[in-house]
Amino acid sequence: MFAKRTTLADVARMAGLSPTAASLILNGKPDTRFSAEAHARVHAAAAELGYRPNIGARALRTDRTLSIAFISDVVATTRFASGLIQGALEEAERAGHVVLVMETRGEPAREVEAIEAVLDRQVDGIIFGTVRARELYVPDLPEATKVVMLNATNPRHGVSVLPDEEAGGRAAVDLLAAAGHSEGIALIGQNDEAERDLFRSATVDRRIRGLRSELAQLGLTLVAEESCWDWEPHNGYDLTAELLDRRTDVRALLCMNDRLAFGAYQACTERGLTVGQDISIVSFDNDELASYLRPGLTTIGLPHVVMGREAVRLLLSNAGPGERLIPMPVVERSSIARVTPARSGTADLATRRLAELRAGTGADAADA
Amino acid sequence: MFAKRTTLADVARMAGLSPTAASLILNGKPDTRFSAEAHARVHAAAAELGYRPNIGARALRTDRTLSIAFISDVVATTRFASGLIQGALEEAERAGHVVLVMETRGEPAREVEAIEAVLDRQVDGIIFGTVRARELYVPDLPEATKVVMLNATNPRHGVSVLPDEEAGGRAAVDLLAAAGHSEGIALIGQNDEAERDLFRSATVDRRIRGLRSELAQLGLTLVAEESCWDWEPHNGYDLTAELLDRRTDVRALLCMNDRLAFGAYQACTERGLTVGQDISIVSFDNDELASYLRPGLTTIGLPHVVMGREAVRLLLSNAGPGERLIPMPVVERSSIARVTPARSGTADLATRRLAELRAGTGADAADA
DNA sequence: ACCACTTGGTAAATGCATTTACCAATGGCT
DNA sequence: AGCCATTGGTAAATGCATTTACCAAGTGGT
Numbered sequence: 001m002f003a004k005r006t007t008l009a010d011v012a013r014m015a016g017l018s019p020t021a022a023s024l025i026l027n028g029k030p031d032t033r034f035s036a037e038a039h040a041r042v043h044a045a046a047a048e049l050g051y052r053p054n055i056g057a058r059a060l061r062t063d064r065t066l067s068i069a070f071i072s073d074v075v076a077t078t079r080f081a082s083g084l085i086q087g088a089l090e091e092a093e094r095a096g097h098v099v100l101v102m103e104t105r106g107e108p109a110r111e112v113e114a115i116e117a118v119l120d121r122q123v124d125g126i127i128f129g130t131v132r133a134r135e136l137y138v139p140d141l142p143e144a145t146k147v148v149m150l151n152a153t154n155p156r157h158g159v160s161v162l163p164d165e166e167a168g169g170r171a172a173v174d175l176l177a178a179a180g181h182s183e184g185i186a187l188i189g190q191n192d193e194a195e196r197d198l199f200r201s202a203t204v205d206r207r208i209r210g211l212r213s214e215l216a217q218l219g220l221t222l223v224a225e226e227s228c229w230d231w232e233p234h235n236g237y238d239l240t241a242e243l244l245d246r247r248t249d250v251r252a253l254l255c256m257n258d259r260l261a262f263g264a265y266q267a268c269t270e271r272g273l274t275v276g277q278d279i280s281i282v283s284f285d286n287d288e289l290a291s292y293l294r295p296g297l298t299t300i301g302l303p304h305v306v307m308g309r310e311a312v313r314l315l316l317s318n319a320g321p322g323e324r325l326i327p328m329p330v331v332e333r334s335s336i337a338r339v340t341p342a343r344s345g346t347a348d349l350a351t352r353r354l355a356e357l358r359a360g361t362g363a364d365a366a367d368a
Numbered sequence: 369m370f371a372k373r374t375t376l377a378d379v380a381r382m383a384g385l386s387p388t389a390a391s392l393i394l395n396g397k398p399d400t401r402f403s404a405e406a407h408a409r410v411h412a413a414a415a416e417l418g419y420r421p422n423i424g425a426r427a428l429r430t431d432r433t434l435s436i437a438f439i440s441d442v443v444a445t446t447r448f449a450s451g452l453i454q455g456a457l458e459e460a461e462r463a464g465h466v467v468l469v470m471e472t473r474g475e476p477a478r479e480v481e482a483i484e485a486v487l488d489r490q491v492d493g494i495i496f497g498t499v500r501a502r503e504l505y506v507p508d509l510p511e512a513t514k515v516v517m518l519n520a521t522n523p524r525h526g527v528s529v530l531p532d533e534e535a536g537g538r539a540a541v542d543l544l545a546a547a548g549h550s551e552g553i554a555l556i557g558q559n560d561e562a563e564r565d566l567f568r569s570a571t572v573d574r575r576i577r578g579l580r581s582e583l584a585q586l587g588l589t590l591v592a593e594e595s596c597w598d599w600e601p602h603n604g605y606d607l608t609a610e611l612l613d614r615r616t617d618v619r620a621l622l623c624m625n626d627r628l629a630f631g632a633y634q635a636c637t638e639r640g641l642t643v644g645q646d647i648s649i650v651s652f653d654n655d656e657l658a659s660y661l662r663p664g665l666t667t668i669g670l671p672h673v674v675m676g677r678e679a680v681r682l683l684l685s686n687a688g689p690g691e692r693l694i695p696m697p698v699v700e701r702s703s704i705a706r707v708t709p710a711r712s713g714t715a716d717l718a719t720r721r722l723a724e725l726r727a728g729t730g731a732d733a734a735d736a
Numbered sequence: 737a738c739c740a741c742t743t744g745g746t747a748a749a750t751g752c753a754t755t756t757a758c759c760a761a762t763g764g765c766t
Numbered sequence: 767a768g769c770c771a772t773t774g775g776t777a778a779a780t781g782c783a784t785t786t787a788c789c790a791a792g793t794g795g796t
Binding site for chain 2: 005052053054055056057059060065067075076077079081082083085086089090093096098099100101102103110113116117118119120121122142232233237259262263266269289292294304305
């Protein structure tokens with residue numbers, strides 16, 4: 001279409017002014033006294049020629065590229081990573097920034113390479129993301145580099161964005177208790193005894209803490225805790241099948257994630273139990289899966305998109321260090337049965353606490 | 369850690385040579401007669417100082433940024449988009465390039481903005497991707513811009529990468545026929561009569577063409593074709609439930625995607641039919657879902673990752689125009705029942721044709 | 737002794753936008 | 767008339783790497 005990009009010099013020439021004038025005017029610098037005439041001529045010329053500044057050239061002087069890097073261990077495996085990226089993309093767009101995405105597959109060598117590659121391109125900041133929230137190793141960086149940890153923490157880089165798992169854990173329990181469950185609640189995927197020295201992830205620890213403390217607050221106990229390392233559907237199936245065959249008093253399942261819940265559904269169905277009627281299930285993540293199940297799975301969602309947005313916002317606003325906890329939306333579908341409570345006081349209390357959690361955090365609107 | 373990046377001038381100074389010498393030597397220019405001494409000193413200095421060229425500055429003269437853009441309608445909704453991105457990232461990494469990811473949400477205005485944003489940053493090329501393969505509108509571009517269409521086509525930009533849906537459609541039919549099915553095969557999700565004037569997507573059309581032509585080749589016919597616009601689990605459930613209640617001779621379901629198949633599983637199970645025994649199901653996509661189901665779903669996979677890789681390879685190799693068809697892997701799990709064939713000749717033929725498809729394309733290894 | 741190469745380099749221009757330092761002309765004031 | 771401020775600009779330096787044009791010293795041949 002057109003042979004070469006127009007440069008600032010072209011605009012200046014057409015406007016009959018110096019490049020200095022053109023630059024100053026187009027960038028709207030204050031305290032620079034050019035005539036209204038000059039302003040008009042420069043803007044007209046720029047529009048006429050379709051002038052767009054060469055960002056690389058500009059960066060040479062300003063050290064700002066309007067580009068940020070998103071370095072993640074994994075981008076495609078789960079919808080979680082994509083959600084983080086999507087949120088980051090949205091917010092970056094709003095701020096006129098562009099996002100350079102890198103995948104490290106968790107390999108430290110690859111991480112070093114990724115960092116160098118983006119530093120070579122003078123990015124304005126780096127977001128380090130992980131799928132399994134954890135303390136992430138980050139190599140030395142020039143100290144001026146702005147960094148935000150997304151779903152991760154790092155002692156040297158204090159700004160991090162995490163889901164509010166503690167509140168999420170509480171909400172899951174409240175959901176069950178508010179529906180009248182006070183007995184026969186089992187945990188699928190975790191057992192403190194068995195996993196004493198096992199580090200899963202920083203956020204899962206908080207999820208469990210919230211969950212247990214809420215059980216304690218409400219005076220409830222678990223009838224079983226089934227532990228497994230991987231949280232895949234077949235694990236959920238095996239654990240649930242075994243549990244249901246072993247005892248008959250199970251009325252509600254707290255699953256550590258939706259994939260486990262998916263397996264649990266299958267085990268229940270096979271045993272003639274209808275989820276949402278004969279047995280309740282609540283879990284975490286709000287995977288795509290959760291909406292496919294019948295009845296729909298009630299779950300505490302991971303607010304990926306909001307987290308991604310928030311990370312970019314923090315990065316570009318030079319926020320001070322600290323953890324930003326993003327509320328987890330409670331997504332109610334139909335997997336929780338309403339039962340007549342053994343102790344209705346508990347159910348009422350749970351209902352109140354749940355309402356507080358939701359109001360306090362605006363959790364429902366959080367991941368639109 | 370360190371105050372400022374080292375520049376080429378720093379390296380030159382430390383080596384006691386001119387920046388010219390340093391540049392020429394570090395870039396390994398041929399026919400430039402510097403002493404072995406000089407080479408050694410420059411390399412030593414560069415290593416000592418940890419010199420890395422400023423890519424933006426370099427681009428000013430070379431017009432190459434070692435960056436490419438990936439502009440897609442959607443990035444997070446499906447694993448499909450993430451797979452494309454992952455493949456692109458992998459191949460770009462190998463080539464020392466970095467990927468700038470943009471999402472347009474299918475809005476033309478946003479697409480124009482995205483293109484301008486990446487052009488402002490002098491990318492070496494652009495990949496336009498879509499989730500629903502279709503002819504994609506692309507605004508005018510400077511004619512030197514290199515473009516590859518990924519899962520999309522465009523009359524002005526001839527290079528495109530698509531899944532080989534025609535072969536995929538054939539394979540699905542062969543799979544069923546080879547297992548002995550020759551009667552009672554139903555199609556879930558599509559009906560030519562009902563959808564005569566409906567454009568779904570370029571690739572789905574090919575999928576159906578392959579499927580029908582293979583049925584014809586083998587002398588098979590369908591007992592039913594159930595149409596619906598969305599291919600979500602609940603559609604699969606409704607269609608299958610209604611079909612099974614209507615007729616009792618259905619033995620195999622060809623589902624247009626895995627989500628439909630997921631719904632179909634539920635309908636079958638509810639009716640006491642065990643998938644992989646009483647009824648066979650085969651579908652398309654190889655969603656995460658497919659491996660979660662019990663029994664595992666046999667499906668013709670979408671080779672996202674390979675497609676993403678291929679797109680970058682084509683972009684960077686200045687390939688001539690044309691469609692690159694990427695083989696779809698046939699992923700055999702356990703949803704197809706082996707039945708004694710009514711006509712064993714047909715089953716043998718299907719087996720041979722399937723083997724040819726797989727051998728000819730290397731489809732199995734295609735999406736590792 | 738002189739010319740023609742070869743060897744081993746360097747100075748300076750270039751790409752593009754930003755920014756600092758400076759300048760000419762005009763008007764106002766005393 | 768002389769001086770200062772203001773108005774409305776511009777020239778040139780800058781950031782960094784690449785690249786073209788050029789040069790000085792040495793070598794070999796005659």
